[in-house]
Amino acid sequence: MTASTTSEPLSPAIDARGVHVRLGNSDILRGIDLTVRRGEVVALLGANGSGKSTLVRALVGIVPLAAGSVRLLGTDLGPDVPWARLGYVPQRISAQGGVPSTAEEVVASGLLSGRRLRLPRGWRERTHAALDRVGLADRARQAVQELSGGQQQRVLIARALVRRPELLILDEPVAGVDHPSQEAFAATLTTLTREGLTVLVVLHELGSLSPLIERCVVLRHGLVVHDGAPPSPAGGHADAGHEHVHPHEAEVSLAARGGDMGLTDTGMLP
Amino acid sequence: MNAFDEILGMLGDPLMQRALIAAILVGVTAPVMGVYLVQRRLSLLGDGIGHVALTGVALGWLVGSAMGLAPTDALAIPGAVVAAVIGAIVIEIVRERGRTSGDVALALLFYGGIAGGVLIIGLAGGSSGNLVQYLFGSISTVSSADLWLTLVLGAIILAVGVGLRTALFAVSNDEEFARASGLPVRVLNIAVAVVAALTVTVAMRVVGLLLVSALMIVPVAVAQLVTTSFRRTMSVAMVIGVSVCVVGLSITYWHYLSPGATIVVLAIAVYAVVALLRPVIGRRRPRPAHDPHPDIPDDVHVEGGTTCNA
Numbered sequence: 001m002t003a004s005t006t007s008e009p010l011s012p013a014i015d016a017r018g019v020h021v022r023l024g025n026s027d028i029l030r031g032i033d034l035t036v037r038r039g040e041v042v043a044l045l046g047a048n049g050s051g052k053s054t055l056v057r058a059l060v061g062i063v064p065l066a067a068g069s070v071r072l073l074g075t076d077l078g079p080d081v082p083w084a085r086l087g088y089v090p091q092r093i094s095a096q097g098g099v100p101s102t103a104e105e106v107v108a109s110g111l112l113s114g115r116r117l118r119l120p121r122g123w124r125e126r127t128h129a130a131l132d133r134v135g136l137a138d139r140a141r142q143a144v145q146e147l148s149g150g151q152q153q154r155v156l157i158a159r160a161l162v163r164r165p166e167l168l169i170l171d172e173p174v175a176g177v178d179h180p181s182q183e184a185f186a187a188t189l190t191t192l193t194r195e196g197l198t199v200l201v202v203l204h205e206l207g208s209l210s211p212l213i214e215r216c217v218v219l220r221h222g223l224v225v226h227d228g229a230p231p232s233p234a235g236g237h238a239d240a241g242h243e244h245v246h247p248h249e250a251e252v253s254l255a256a257r258g259g260d261m262g263l264t265d266t267g268m269l270p
Numbered sequence: 271m272n273a274f275d276e277i278l279g280m281l282g283d284p285l286m287q288r289a290l291i292a293a294i295l296v297g298v299t300a301p302v303m304g305v306y307l308v309q310r311r312l313s314l315l316g317d318g319i320g321h322v323a324l325t326g327v328a329l330g331w332l333v334g335s336a337m338g339l340a341p342t343d344a345l346a347i348p349g350a351v352v353a354a355v356i357g358a359i360v361i362e363i364v365r366e367r368g369r370t371s372g373d374v375a376l377a378l379l380f381y382g383g384i385a386g387g388v389l390i391i392g393l394a395g396g397s398s399g400n401l402v403q404y405l406f407g408s409i410s411t412v413s414s415a416d417l418w419l420t421l422v423l424g425a426i427i428l429a430v431g432v433g434l435r436t437a438l439f440a441v442s443n444d445e446e447f448a449r450a451s452g453l454p455v456r457v458l459n460i461a462v463a464v465v466a467a468l469t470v471t472v473a474m475r476v477v478g479l480l481l482v483s484a485l486m487i488v489p490v491a492v493a494q495l496v497t498t499s500f501r502r503t504m505s506v507a508m509v510i511g512v513s514v515c516v517v518g519l520s521i522t523y524w525h526y527l528s529p530g531a532t533i534v535v536l537a538i539a540v541y542a543v544v545a546l547l548r549p550v551i552g553r554r555r556p557r558p559a560h561d562p563h564p565d566i567p568d569d570v571h572v573e574g575g576t577t578c579n580a
Contacts, residue, residue: 057446060449060450061452062446083451083453088447088450090444090446090450098310098494099305099494100494100500101499102498102500105499105501106443109436109439109440109443109444110447111436112440113452117436118433118434118436118437119436141498142498143498146498
C-alpha cells in the first residue's frame with residue numbers, strides 16, 4: 001500500500017526530478033521530486049496556490065519546465081512519450097468554445113494524441129463506451145454547453161478514458177461536482193484501478209476518493225512537505241461550525257459533511 | 271417561362287459563369303475556416319488578415335509596375351496571398367506569446383495594413399481608388415486565371431479544414447488538453463492561421479477585403495442558432511454560405527448592386543430571420559427533461575432533512 005518495496009520490472013509511470021516552474025517573476029515550483037510507480041494511486045494535496053495544479057500541468061507538458069526533468073511511462077517529456085497511453089483530465093474546460101459541440105465530439109477528440117491526427121476505426125463505439133463508463137451514454141448527442149457542471153466534468157473524464165490509458169492524471173476532478181457525480185466517479189475509478197490503472201490525482205480534500213488513495217504527496221509553497229500515508233485533517237476542519245471555502249466558487253458550506261477532509265495552508269501538519 | 275429564360279440567359283453568360291463558380295467556391299470554403307475562428311473566439315481575425323492583405327495587394331502592384339507587367343495588378347493577388355499568410359503567422363505568434371496583447375496586435379495589423387496599402391499604392395503610381403475593387407470585391411472581373419487560383423486555394427482549404435477536422439477541433443476546443451495529448455499544437459495553430467489567410471484571399475474577389483470576415487463568420491453564426499454539434503454547424507454553415515453567395519450574386523445580375531454588399535446583407539438577413547423564428551421552429555429540438563440548474567450541492571440542511579439536489 002505505501003511507497004515501499006515492490007520489485008518493479010517496469011520504469012515508473014511518472015518520474016519527475018528537480019522540477020522548477022517559473023511563471024512571470026514568481027517561482028511556482030521550487031524543485032519537486034515525484035515518482036509514481038505503475039499501479040499506484042497517489043493523491044496530490046495542498047492549499048490553494050501551493051502549486052499542485054501547476055505540477056500536473058508541468059508533468060503533461062502544458063507549462064514549460066524552468067529546470068528539472070520529467071519522464072512519463074519511461075520516456076522523456078516530449079513528442080516521443082506514448083501519449084495514447086496517458087489520459088489527462090483538466091480542472092474544467094479551460095475556455096468554452098464559441099461553437100456548440102456534442103459530448104460525443106468532445107470525447108472523440110480524446111482519441112487523437114501524439115502523431116495521430118485523425119480518428120481511428122471504431123471511434124464511435126469507443127466514444128460511447130467511454131461515455132457509458134461515466135454514466136452519460138444517453139447524453140452523447142447533447143451539446144456539452146447544455147450539460148450541468150458535474151456532467152461536463154464527467155465528459156472530460158470520458159475524454160481521458162476513451163484512450164484506455166495506463167496512466168491517468170486528474171486535476172481536481174470532483175471540485176464543485178455534485179454528490180451523485182462524485183460517487184459515480186469514485187466507482188469508475190475503483191474499477192479502473194483494479195484493472196491496473198496508475199492514477200495521480202490532485203485533490204482539495206480526499207472525500208469520496210479516500211478509500212482508493214494509497215499515498216499522499218503534499219505540496220506547500222512549491223515544495224513537497226509530505227510523501228507517504230494520508231495525513232490527518234487540519235485541526236478544526238471537521239468541526240460543525242467550520243467555514244469550508246472551495247477553491248473555485250468559494251462557496252461557504254454551513255455544515256461540514258461527514259468524512260470531509262480538507263487541507264489548509266496553516267496547521268495541516270504539525 | 272419568362273423567369274426561366276432569364277435564368278438560362280444568366281447561366282449562359284460566360285462572365286456570370288465564372289462569377290458563379292467563384293461564388294460557390296467562396297461560399298463553401300469561407301465558413302469552413304470561420305467555424306474554427308468562432309470556436310477560438312477569434313471572429314475578427316479574418317478582418318485583421320484582410321487589412322494586411324491590402325498591403326500585399328499594393329506591394330504586388332508596386333512589383334508589377336516595376337517589372338513592367340501588362341496589367342499592372344497581375345501580381346496583386348499573389349501579393350495578397352503572401353502578405354495574408356505572413357500576417358496570419360505573426361498574429362498567431364503574438365497570440366501564443368502574450369495572452370493580453372493579442373487584441374492590441376490585431377489592432378496594429380488592422381491599421382498598419384490599411385495605411386501601408388494606401389501608401390504603397392501611391393508609390394506604385396496608382397491612387398487609393400485602385401484599391402476599391404479589392405476593398406469591396408470585383409467578382410464581375412474574375413478571369414479564368416483567377417478562377418484556377420481560386421480553385422487550387424479552395425481545394426487546399428477544404429483538404430485542411432475538413433480533412434483535419436477532428437485535430438483542428440481538438441486544438442480549438444481545448445488547447446491545453448491538446449498539448450497534454452502530445453498533439454503538434456503549434457503546427458495545427460499555424461495551419462489554422464495560414465488556411466484562414468488563404469480563405470481571406472480567395473474570398474477577396476467576391477466580397478472584398480472589408481467584408482471577407484462576414485462571409486466566414488455570419489454563416490457560422492446562423493448555423494449555431496439551430497445546431498448542437500460542431501460537425502453539423504460546419505455543414506449547415508457551408509450550405510448557408512453557398513446559398514447566400516449564389517442568390518446574392520444572381521440578384522446583382524438583374525439589379526445594379528454591389529455583389530459583395532448584397533451577399534453580406536443577405537447573410538445577415540438570414541441570421542435575423544432564423545434568430546426571430548428560432549423560438550417557433552426550435553420545438554423540433556427536444557427540450558432536455560432535466561432541471562436546468564447546475565447540480566452543485568448546497569450543503570444546507572433544510573427542514574425535513576432532505577437536500578435539494580435535483
